[in-house]
């Protein structure tokens with residue numbers, strides 16, 4: 001993984017590179033970013049850079065023997081620890097083939113994506129993993145560079161595992177680099193938090209996401225804009241959106257509001273049937289889109305139209321829409337939609353949730 005493969009986040013990359021060039025690399029870094037962020041890719045790009053034989057000003061060379069091995073996650077001085085399952089004899093090293101495949105296919109993948117990938121329901125990092133790390137580090141570096149230990153989803157470490165790790169974090173062997181990755185900082189032991197240098201990995205800004213989707217994923221500006229709008233900087237979510245058949249959320253929402261407005265039951269029932277056929281993810285996407293539209297309409301209504309994030313066709317739509325439908329009680333409409341999303345999340349039958357929501361909406365926007 002090279003920095004160039006990670007969208008945006010220029011200031012974080014620059015700070016990491018700067019620490020190497022100034023010879024000021026902390027021996028333990030914690031990449032802290034929400035699920036779906038670039039935390040793991042940044043850790044990998046950093047490790048690649050540190051060990052590159054011809055590092056440039058902004059990235060590793062991508063050509064040297066070390067970069068090649070890092071690119072395949074097959075460097076003898078690079079080890080990984082991540083949640084697995086199957087008892088204490090089953091360690092991360094038994095899952096390396098699956099792990100390499102996962103990182104290659106979905107470097108921004110979430111913890112639950114990983115569990116799905118290896119087909120387990122719940123993973124953990126047992127104390128044996130920490131022992132394994134300590135044992136590996138007692139061996140000499142194969143290639144003379146840094147030994148790199150990546151611990152992904154470090155919050156999955158049970159207390160004994162974390163405590164065993166702590167010992168070696170306190171007195172690390174020379175030229176060893178611990179790169180911890182978390183999506184839940186608050187679950188880490190305070191003693192771990194205080195022994196690592198935290199690298200806060202933010203979500204992408206809308207423009208960064210747009211550039212990524214258009215330039216690296218070949219999306220049209222329109223689709224990139226909609227995806228960026230819906231996924232709020234979460235790279236993993238944005239990529240999974242691209243993989244789905246796109247429902248025209250706008251058309252769906254407009255028609256639905258129209259039927260609610262005139263209280264056309266003959267139309268609302270088949271709409272609820274179709275809603276029921278969507279995947280749970282898609283159902284939530286549609287309602288999420290509705291919430292976002294309402295937020296923009298609210299901004300339009302209170303004269304804050306400069307804060308509206310949609311553009312072109314979508315913007316015209318908001319302007320027209322807010323004139324036709326008088327949402328005098330946007331709060332309550334939004335609340336009703338949020339409530340419906342929660343019910344869908346809890347597996348209440350979507351058709352019933354949707355019908356119920358439609359009736360509430362009809363009463364509210366009449």
Ligand SMILES: [Zn+2]
Nearest residue numbers: 052061064067
């Ligand atoms: Zn290189």
